[in-house]
Amino acid sequence: MARYVAEGAEVVLVTCTLGEEGEIIPPELAGLGSWAADQLGGYRSGELSAALRELGVTEHRYLGGIGGWRDSGMAGTPAAEHPRAFASGSLEDQVLQLQVIVDEVRPDVLVTYNSFGGYGHPDHIRAHEITMAVADSARRVFHIAAGGGAVLPPEAPPNEITTTIDIRPYLDRKIAALRAHATQVTVDPPEFALSNGVPQPIGEEEYFTLVKGPREGAETDLFGGLE
Known part of the structure; x- marks a missing residue:
């Protein structure tokens, strides 16, 4: 995000819960x-x-407004039964809420989780579902892919990388942004860890899987080849 903000792109982040x-x-x-x-x-x-x-990002929206949907927790937990739990909420309503944002922003590129939600979190899976439901509104759609050294669950789908983005000029911004999430991330460059304490590389590159749109020019740039 820091790279594309610096290059003059309009970057808009949509989050679906507060991570309660x-x-x-x-x-x-x-x-x-x-x-x-x-x-x-x-x-x-x-x-x-x-x-x-x-990161320099100034445009951020909460799906359905701040507090509109609540963190569902992992499958089978009491949090999943909350009346505002995102993963069990109305898919139709959520798609409509995202479509309103997409119609306003008119993005060339959408980036979301893969069908497994990265590591299987129900809210990440639902975020994937609603994003793919509005995918026709963008020229390209990418899933976030894992880099070398990342720890993936055995049930995760194959990690296909079609696009590699060099973020070395913005690595300090990435590290600073990770440090800001102190409740959920421990940062010790060149690694970080979530609450499970498993070190993972911060990485000088970020990886994506192109799932919709032209491949030409997309090998090293999400917007490459788009006019």
């Missing part, structure tokens, strides 16, 4: 969790705003 059910890394912030004060969503909204400032 996430695990919390710093022990001193554990009381924010849904099992206690249930204030994690608001705190993470602040973290996201800080991360976007580091």
Whole structure:
């Protein structure tokens, strides 16, 4: 995102929940969790705003408005039964909400999770579903792909990489943005870790799978070859 902002593209981020059910890394912030004060969503909204400032992104929308949909947690947890749980919410309503944003922004490129939601999170899978439902509104659609060294669940689909983006000039911005998400990410360059503590490379490149649109020019640029 930092690269394309710097190159003059209009970058718009759409998030679907506040991450209310996430695990919390710093022990001193554990009381924010849904099992206690249930204030994690608001705190993470602040973290996201800080991360976007580091990346230079100024356009951000919450699907259905802030707090419109709630983090569903992992499948089978009580959070999945919440009346505002994103993954079990009305697919039709969610697609319409995203279509309103897409009609306003008129993007050339859409980027979303793959059908497995990256690591199987139900909300990520639903985000994939609603994005693919509006895919005809963009000239290209990409799924986020994993780079070398990433730890993937055995049930994840094949990791096909069609597009590799060099982000070395913006790596410091990426690291700063990751640090802003302190409740859920530990950053120790050249690696980071989620709450499971498994180190993963931050990486000087980012990887994508083209699933719709022309391939010519897309090998090293999401917008390559588009006029």
